[in-house]
Amino acid sequence: MKTKLTAAMLILFVIAAYSFRFADYAHKAGAFKYVGVTSCVGACHKTDAQGKQLDIWQNSKHSNAYKVLLTPEADKIAQDKGFTTPAAETPACLKCHVLGKDIDPSELEASFNKEDGVQCETCHGPGSEYKKLSIMKDKEKSKENGLIVHDDKAAFCTGCHNSESPTFKGFNYDEMWSKIAHNKPQ
Ligand code: HEC
Ligand code: HEC
Ligand code: HEC
Secondary structure (H helix, E strand, O other): OHHHHHHHHHHHHHHHHHHHHHHHHHHHHHHOOEOOOOOOHHHHOOOOOOOOHHHHHHOOHHHHOOHHHHOHHHHHHHHHOOOOOOHHHOHHHHHHHOOOOOOOHHHEOOOOOHHHOOOHHHHHOOOOOOOOHHHHOOHHHHHHOOOOOOOOHHHHHOOOOOOOOOOOOOOOHHHHHHHHOOOOOO
8 A cells, every 4th residue: 555655756746747747848949939040140140350241141042042932943842752732742851941830939039031941040949038139149148049050060950961852963061162151260
């Protein structure tokens, strides 16, 4: 009897501990929102001194990744793969071409625009908190506030640049990074 009671209490304790941890995690995850490319990016990441990240991104194919799904070529690719919906409405295509598909709408601020395809926050994480200048100045503080810094950059890229892409042509990190390089000038 006593052991049964202890076992039941132990199980209850484990459940309580887990739901507490989950609630804590969910709260943290929801605390950082996606603001999109418009808000502060234009002001902070445009000048030569900063490294012109905005222009570089706008002129890269990433900014066009959603719009390319609206082309007849994209629909043809989707059809050949056996999908019956247009490419821009096919979750298996949106997956790599658009940020926001799997994000709770409450985490998207009004300025966020999914038509911006593969955007700053696809790679750098939701910016509502780290965009503040006082935080952005400090890399460690930024990370605590949602900034994602990839240790293994090639592995991050090949999360999308892989043979699951119907048009995959291989991926060489150095070559591909050089096409979108936007480091801050030293
Ligand atoms: C496809 C993914 C991707 C997109 C899209 C992207 N970035 Fe980056 N960005 C990176 C990676 C990876 C690095 C780190 C490169 C390195 O250190 O070698 C980086 C570096 C930076 C840096 C330099 C940080 C430093 O300490 O030098 C800034 C600033 C930056 N990105 C801002 C932006 C902004 C603003 C946008 C949108 C206009 C953007 N990025 C879009 C992946 C991306
Ligand atoms: C969320 C998915 C995703 C991630 C992560 C991603 N990409 Fe891309 N990338 C795409 C898509 C989709 C396209 C094609 C867009 C188009 O053609 O309109 C693309 C296109 C490109 C192109 C243009 C290729 C060409 O033919 O000119 C380059 C260069 C590139 N990516 C580099 C990178 C690098 C470097 C990284 C990692 C730092 C990266 N990408 C991470 C989805 C991604
Ligand atoms: C695993 C991620 C991924 C998925 C899933 C994906 N794409 Fe892409 N797509 C990419 C990347 C990365 C590129 C850049 C070229 C490449 O594949 O290296 C790209 C490029 C494209 C292009 C530009 C043409 C070209 O040759 O560069 C079109 C059109 C396209 N994809 C349509 C689709 C359609 C339609 C689907 C769904 C049936 C789809 N993609 C699913 C990642 C993906």
